[in-house]
Amino acid sequence: MxxxxxxxxxxxxxxxxxxxxxxxxxxxxxxxxxxxxxxxxxxxxxxxxxxxxxxxxxxxxxxxxxxxxxxxxxxxxxxxxxxxxxxxxxxxxxxxxxxxxxxxxxxxxxxxxxxxxxxxxxxxGGLLGSYCLSEPSSGSDAANLRTRAVRDGDGWSLTGTKAWITHGGVADFCTVLARTGGEGPRGITAFLVPADAPGVSAAVPERKMGMNGSPTAQLHFDGVRVPDSRRIGEEGQGFSIALAALDSGRLGIAACAVGLAQAALDEAVGYAREREQFGRPIADFQGLRFLLADMATRVEAGRALYLEAARRRDAGRPFSRQAAMAKLFCTDAAMAVTTDAVQVLGGYGYTADFPVERYMREAKVLQIVEGTNQIQRMVIARHLAGPESR
CATH class of the missing domain: 1.10.540.10 (Acyl-CoA dehydrogenase/oxidase, N-terminal domain)
Structure with a gap:
């Protein structure tokens, strides 16, 4: 690098x-x-x-x-x-x-x-957290989650399985969304659960295309006792709490995507300056220069988009639509830039001797996590045209 x-x-x-x-x-x-x-x-x-x-x-x-x-x-x-x-x-x-x-x-x-x-x-204090919303049968349809919390004396008993949990098995605490009422988004409540609480266990981590250093695993909750003092917000408020968190989280994913794309661009530019073909650096060839120019433009545009959304958030203005746009654009840009970086390096880019093949594999997950890019388009369109009629 x-x-x-x-x-x-x-x-x-x-x-x-x-x-x-x-x-x-x-x-x-x-x-x-x-x-x-x-x-x-x-x-x-x-x-x-x-x-x-x-x-x-x-x-x-x-x-x-x-x-x-x-x-x-x-x-x-x-x-x-x-x-x-x-x-x-x-x-x-x-x-x-x-x-x-x-x-x-x-x-x-x-x-x-x-x-x-x-x-x-x-x-x-050295603790590390995980965010437990998705489940095996409810990813994009998060309001359909099945993990349940039932009253148990002066606390709650949580039972269910969460899926695709980053830091699953290594986190110290979990923010868990569980059903405390009827069907739909209004029956969901948020809880703060210690990861070492009796009844919490992690499955074997998923085998993934990339991000192999980051464990992703299912978390099982088997009658986990949680005092009411660890309920966050009001009963039934959990889904709105989750959506508010995701608006901010999507900006985090956008920033990560730009960082990954910037690393790939830096690698590609450095290689193009040093690699010679036909007696001259390949950075001298117009076809490759244009490719680098497009990569750099995507990186700069993505950075400007996430920063503008962040400034709206900091000013207390609505930013949900801009967060969805930033997540959508920046992660698509990261996929394109990392793919082009492999192309710039040619055969070397396809080997593990250079980091761009890892960047390309890692970029893919950013188009999926915290709301797929198809979901981001739905969010943006809802802001523009209103909810769909049925």
Missing amino acids: PDRSAEPVDRQLPTEEARDLLAMVRELTRREIAPRAAEEEAAGVFPRDVFRLLSASGLLGLPYDEEFGGGGQPYEIYLQVLEELAAARLTVGLGVSVHTLACHALASFGSKEQCADHLPDMLG
């Missing part, structure tokens, strides 16, 4: 503090994350020590309130940190995004007492 610290991305950062934060993150990724990425991804090694380091460095709670151990940073800054982490290793960038998603319900809808009790450890 090229040394990205030598030619940093041109960023318009609003404060000196933000510039120092990005410089620190870039140095951390150069020293602690990037050198291990290829070897550990090939071996399927989850870098738990890196997440502990990020927590100790204050990078696992950047967009949350300083009162509870967060960084107090606007989303505009947090997402650029996420982009840097993903450019070094997607397993780390996506992992931070998922952890932030797992904290969102409590930070945004929990009581002051709940936040004081739990958020400091979640944001800066």
